[in-house]
Amino acid sequence: MKISRRNFVKLSAATAAAAAFGAQSLSALTDKVNLDLQSGEEQELEDKFSGYDVKYTYDSYCPSECGLEVWTKDGKVEKIYGNYADPYNHGKMCGKGPLGAGLAYSLGRIKYPMMRVGARGEGKFKRVSWDEALDHIATKIVDIKKKHGGESIIVDTGDMTDTPPYYRMGRGMGAPHITEHGSICDTPRRFGPRVFIDGKRWEPDLMRPTLVRQSDGSLKEMGYDDLPLPKYIMYVGWNPFTATRIHYESRGTVTAQIKGCKVIVVDPAMCTTAAQATANGGMWVPILPGTDNHFLAAILRHILEKGYEDKAFIDEYCTGVEEFTSAFKSYWDKTDSSNGMKYFTMEWAADKTTLSKDKIVEIAEIIGTTKPGAICWGMNGVGHRYAGYIASMLGTAINVVMGNFEAPGGTIDCNQVRISKGGNAGGGFFNGREVTRTVNGKPVTGKQKELHMDEMSDWPAGWYDVVGDHPRRILEGIEIKYGPFKGYKYPIKARFEIGGNTVITGSATWKWQEMYAARDPETGEYKLELAVSIDSLLLENALYADVILPAAHYFERYGIADIYPSAPVAVMREPVIKPLGESKTQVEIMNAITKALYEHGDTDIDPNEFWLKYTHDDIFWNEVMEPTPGVKNVGEPLPYPNLPEGYKLLGTPDSLEAGRVTIDDEKKVIHGEPITMDWLRKNQGVAVWPMAWRRYKQAVKTGSGKIEFVWSKLEEENEKIKGGPRPYGFELLEKYTGDVWDEYPTTFFWYEPPYNPANPTYAATTEKYPFQVITARVHQGMTATYANPQQGETPCDSTWWPLNREFEAEVAEWVTVGNDGSEMPKGEIKVVNKRFRRGTYCVATCSMNPDDAKAYGVVTGDVVTIENMLGKTQKNVVLVTHTIRPGVLKLPFGAGGRFSPGVGTTYQQRDYTANVNEFVDPNLLTPIFGFPGYLDIQARIVAVEKPTFATI
Incomplete structure (x- = not known):
């Protein structure tokens, strides 16, 4: 316009x-x-x-x-x-x-291809042409494939929803290992939804306005005053007012609270959400970190003992409940040797969590007697813990047995009801092509996907891929343990990283650095022969790359978003400005790399599947939307009462509404007019289909069609591993907890969290390392966005505070209309050398309780040296605050210890802010998904430095 x-x-x-x-x-x-x-x-x-x-x-x-x-x-x-x-x-x-x-317009922006000229990690690069960069990549990849096959290549697409071109590229070149940031995001948090309904993310029903079918057949946009809202929300380790992953939760929670909703925030720190809750009739529950499992187990026991569960809902929509509750109740008469109390009683939970028994009972009564309501557990507080599976399992079970799942004002699995997209565009069909490998001297033929480094090897249930274990797998190599290629071994020799920064985020930073630096003792060459970084900013991961390719910024590329509404919504991305420098879009990069491979003799590449087919980005993204919205016409009220109930919906909202459709009764599919990029351009970039509730035939995707308390997903994995070796995660479970698994659990299970005061096995560690380290999001901060100097102007949640030392840095500042800078920016920037005086710019801070600070002689502004249970140390400036409970140190994730100059002003604070992932035990990988135990950290303070105020 x-x-x-x-x-x-x-x-x-x-x-x-x-x-x-x-x-x-x-x-x-x-x-x-x-x-x-x-x-x-x-x-x-x-x-x-x-x-x-x-x-x-x-x-x-x-x-x-x-x-x-x-x-x-x-x-x-x-x-x-x-x-x-x-x-x-x-x-x-x-x-x-x-x-x-x-x-x-960041100064850390990558605008041109570059190639490494120094050692990995030194950050020494030269600018090259696209042709030179592509020639180097193609030469290496073709040579690697000739020696080791496409299975020796990893493509990590990072944290974007517009990555299907990279999935297609990787699969097309023969790589079965195409992964994304979700692998290191919060997979323990997803465990309950995944095994109960084959889902992913459960959120409170708070998205308003939403389009709803009326009794007269019309569609109406309905808001907070028109629809039920939760009467309680319990956020367990979840801070939506700061970690705004689900945007509508912020405004929705406030509005629900105004209308009488009780908001309960279970968190060791008084985060922003907890502060807002307590100021408006809710409560902050300062739990001992890592004991959410104990807390939720006591609540579920209370519900079952009181008979609060919704029996009619359970009978109609669930299966396996008796087996689950039997396994759960089998603990009730057992005595916990650590405290002499019966498992899952209120007294037991109070001892483990350090909360009062009365407080836990009060919360359990609210949950058991109030409907509708929602329990939501966090990506960080639960999703980053070794025992996070258990909290996710219990939270899911409570939401279900109370009848709140898919109820108006209850909980919704946003993943299950959002649009379907991708189709053939992501190249999934490439994984089905036949490949032949020599195993124990004999040729064996199977499918490309049966060479997967996780699901067919150490991590059979690694459904989201196991990026946190990439350093070990690259250092040690892969052996296939299941399927037709059992016994086949191969190395990982090439890794593409796109829009990600696993050196900082992928588990222990030092382990990733060790992997990138490792050399073959025979040849002296790097074990990982090719590392390619495709990004728009020079982050730490790029420092270890051999080739860097400039990716278009999100204002310069195309895509389709589907994150995470409670009804089907598709949002278009298209360039609002031209790519800077020589940056390219995802489709352009996919085409450029595959064409270079083809020209270098890669026979896996078919030109008709890449650059000859996708001559414009629109063609690719139109194909992505062919299966959109892809949801069933089910629920209350029925989205399209003029169309067959239960059929899959395809096409634009207006064509479905007007009945401009063809109906395939055999396949039960309704075809409207295709949704395209042009259609979205004409409709303000957005397509919205109607909302409904009780969409069980859409949301529940298990084999039984019911919410499963006995998990068929893991029963299938047990069939796969039968007769084979124990999965690697089982060995780690035994090492860290003492629990022994011979197969995956298929209903309720329990183990104690490692590196935790609640676990008596770690009593000696707790005595030596009395602090628990927890992390939190800075509101404005992802690992890349700290490159924006304007981000340092806004404090956040006691973890991002103006405690900087004086420094100078080149920054990009907006040219404004008014001389005083009060007017809107003109869209131009100038580079200036700016001095930041002490205490005027936000940096990563370590929150510390006043009682702990007094014991160590620490005041705000001091820098402490923190040592973890593995002997790793980091320094961080301290903020003394009552918003954190004693015995806990709270650090921001990704904000400290940043050692790439590409992150700008944040780079200047690297010497007195901590990279918290240096504290992660890289071997502590969860037993099912192989997820890093990011928050299973015990620590102590070994030094205190008083600040000096020297000026520049």
């Missing part, structure tokens, strides 16, 4: 009214506002608003991926607003949205 004299008046009037409407999207209000302008105001407003191009896209400053409306002038980003058409964020933005241009 072009902003011109014809429409700027309405737009400017909308600006004045935006606050009244609670909006941040201007064009969304043009039809709602009509103001009379005074003499002379029209020209002033025309000067301010005319001449802009407006495009719709979505944010990738964090994985929330909110809909955006971006205004550009002369090819530069000038204004960023929320897109009101996207119900996910409904025109709202958090602090990250307006900062997006700061990354696009």
Whole structure:
């Protein structure tokens, strides 16, 4: 859309009214506002608003991926607003949205291909042409494949939803190991939903407005006043007001609380969500870290003993409940030798969690007697723990037995009801092609996917891939242990990393560095022969790359977002500015690499599946949307009562609504008009299909069609490993907990968390290392976004605080209209050398309780040296605060110890801020998914440094 004299008046009037409407999207209000302008105001407003191009896209400053409306002038980003058409964020933005241009124009931006000229990690590169970079990659890959096969290649697509081109590229070149950030995100958190319904993420029913079918057949956008909301929400290790992964949870939680919802926040720290809850009739529950399992187990026992469960719901929608409760109740008469108490009693839970018995009973009564409601457990607080499976299992079970799953105002698995996308575009069919390998001297033929380094080897149930174990696997090599290629061995020789930073995020940083530096003792060459980084910013991972390729920033590329609404929504990404330098989009990079491989003799590459087929990005993304929305016409109220119930829906919302469809009764599919990038451009970049509840035939995707308390997913894995070696995770479980598994558990199970005061096995470790280290998100911060200097202006949650030492740095600052800098930026930047005085810029801080600080003689601003249970040390500046319970140190994830100059001002604080992942035990990988125990850390303080205030 072009902003011109014809429409700027309405737009400017909308600006004045935006606050009244609670909006941040201007064009969304043009039809709602009509103001009379005074003499002379029209020209002033025309000067301010005319001449802009407006495009719709979505944010990738964090994985929330909110809909955006971006205004550009002369090819530069000038204004960023929320897109009101996207119900996910409904025109709202958090602090990250307006900062997006700061990354696009960052001084750490990668604009040209580069190749390493020094040792890995030194950060010495030379600029090269695309042809030179591609020639190097193709030469190495073709040679590696001739020696070791495509299975010796890993493609890690990082943390984006617009990665199908890279999946297709990797699978097309013969690599079965195509992974993404989800592997190191929160897989223990997903365990309960995955085994109970084959789902992923359970969130409170809070997304408003939402499009709902009315009794008269019409569709209406319904808001908070029109629909039920939860009467209680319990966030366990989840802080949505800061970690805004699910955007609508912030506004939804506040609104629900205003309408009487009881918000309970279970967290060792008084995070922002906990503070808001306690100020508005809710509660903060300062639990001992790592004992969420004990807390939830006591609540479930209380519900069952009191008979609070929804028996009618269980009978209709569940299976295996008797087996699950029998296994759970088998502990009730057992005595815990660590405290002499019966398992899962209130007294036992109080002892383990250090909470009062009365408080746990109070919470259990709220959950057992109040409907609808929701329990939501965190990606960090639960999802980053070795025993996080158990909390996820128990949280899922409680939500289900109380009848809250898919109930209005209850809990929704956003993954199960969002759109289907990808289809053949992701190249999944390549994994089915036949390959032949020599095993024990004999040729064996099987499928490409049967060479997978995790699911057919050490991690049979590694459904999300096991990125945290990549360093060990690259150092030691792979042996296939199941399937037709059993006994086959191969090395990992090449690794592509796209939009990720596993050196910082992939478990222990030092282990990743060890892997990248390792050399073959016979040849002297690097064991990992080729490391390729494809990114828009120079992060730590790129320092270890042999080749760096410049990826388009999210304002410069295409994609389709589907994160994480409670009804089907598709949001378009398209370039709002041209790629800077020689950056390329995902489709362009896919085509360039595969074409280079083909020209170097790679016979796996078919030109008709790549550059000859996808001559424009739109062609690829249209194919991605062929299976969209891909949900069934089920639920209450029925989304499309004029169409057959239970059939799969395909096509645009308007064609389905109007009945412009063909119906395949044999396959039970309704085909509307295809949704395309052009259709989205004409509809403000967003497609929205109706909301419904009780969509069990869509949300529950188990083999039985019911919510399973005996898990067929793990029964299948037990069949796979029968007669084979014990999975590697079982060995680790025995090492760290003493529990012995011979097969995967298929219903309720229990083990104590390692490196935890609640586990008597670690009593000696607890005595020597009395602190537990926990981490938290900085609101504005992902591991890449710390490159934005404007991010240092806003404190956050006692972990991002103005405690900097004085420093100088080159930064990119906006050129503004007014001399005083008060006006909107002009879309231009200038590079300045800026001095940051002490205490004026936010840095990663270590939160410490005043009682602990007094015991160690620490005050705010001191720098402590923290040593973990493995003897690894890191320094961090301290903030003394009552918002953290005693015995706990809270550090931000990804904000400290950053050693790539590409992260700008954050790089300047590397000597007195901690990279918390240096504390991770790289061998502590969860027994089923192989997820790193990021939060299973015990530590002590070994030194205290008083600050010196020398100036530059």
